[in-house]
Amino acid sequence: MTEAIQTIDETPLRADAARNRERILAAADEVFSERGADASLEDVAKRAKVGIGTLYRRFPTREALLGALCDERLLALAANSRTRDDVMDPGASLRAFMIELAIHASHYQGLAVQLGTVLKSHTTGCHAGTAEGQRLLQRAQKAKAVAKNVSFDDLLCVITAISLAVEQGGVVKSRVTHLVDLFLGGIRLR
Amino acid sequence: MTEAIQTIDETPLRADAARNRERILAAADEVFSERGADASLEDVAKRAKVGIGTLYRRFPTREALLGALCDERLLALAANSRTRDDVMDPGASLRAFMIELAIHASHYQGLAVQLGTVLKSHTTGCHAGTAEGQRLLQRAQKAKAVAKNVSFDDLLCVITAISLAVEQGGVVKSRVTHLVDLFLGGIRLR
DNA sequence: TATTAAATGGAGCAATCCTCCACTTATATA
């Protein structure tokens, strides 16, 4: 769980730097869990027992830090999704993916709004996540399970919305599922 | 366009206070338009030529200020919607309302995220807006145009999402319409 | 062991939020 996690990257880190990087990530996970994704970065540095300068050197922006934090979970999510190819039809696979991603995106309070930005940070996990989403969408469209005028951005928009609702309402998986299903099926009766 | 705009309110304002209130609103509209809904409130006060204390006295929170700013437009939106009862069927009315609200919610950069909160500020316009939305939803459900397991919160969630997408993508009415229609019809083929 | 490029930490400036309160002013009343 150590090496490939970093951003698509140039020279390897010095030993102390790598150590500190891990501490920052661990601290950030704690602090963001407790106080939300817009908690003070000074607090993160303090908890990691690292100077604030060190934190900024490693993660120039908050999004970079969030991106790195999401990395592992997004990788897992994408891998997970690929295993479903065998046991689920394309539509169901897409649905499952959307639900998982929506839940992921509300892992820290305040993460949902940033989902779009974070997914664009160049992390292996972020790449894997978007790639998998696009693959699933295409697959579902080829199988005529989903309309072809739907873009991945449309999906992302809806997923963001759903996690946003979860964050605000403080609700749970049932609501996520409900909203995903609404979106899949449409609210209009026929 | 002067009196009923205030929050559901107690004693009337003194002349100077009322004057300042209007200047603050005007300044806020300018500043928020230029720099987004999370612009500095000190800047707003400066532009209104008013002390920062005065601004806070009148609008204790940023949401209160945003609520007041949305007031007029929400009132108009609700009134507008009611006139459509004659010329549109329930489903189409709801659709039109959603589109208008979504566009409204991206009037200032950064407003969308706050839509939920803002709508809860006790302003006549906010009340009118939510009331009208609920009415339209019920009406559409009675007419069997919309599934009955859809709540107003669900709608709000989707509308927020859509304006969020608009804000981020910097896109326009066509995208809003597209997303609303996706949500109404569902993305799944049958 | 000496060299040096990489990494560190935190002082410090800037931006913003928001409170508090000494002063000013509109208005109701005599």
Next chain:
DNA sequence: TATATAAGTGGAGGATTGCTCCATTTAATA
């Protein structure tokens, strides 16, 4: 018209956070 007073005002100032910069320390290499 004069005056009492409740309502309103402005902005200094404390607190928080973001982010940069650079003098110092340290890991890796020869």
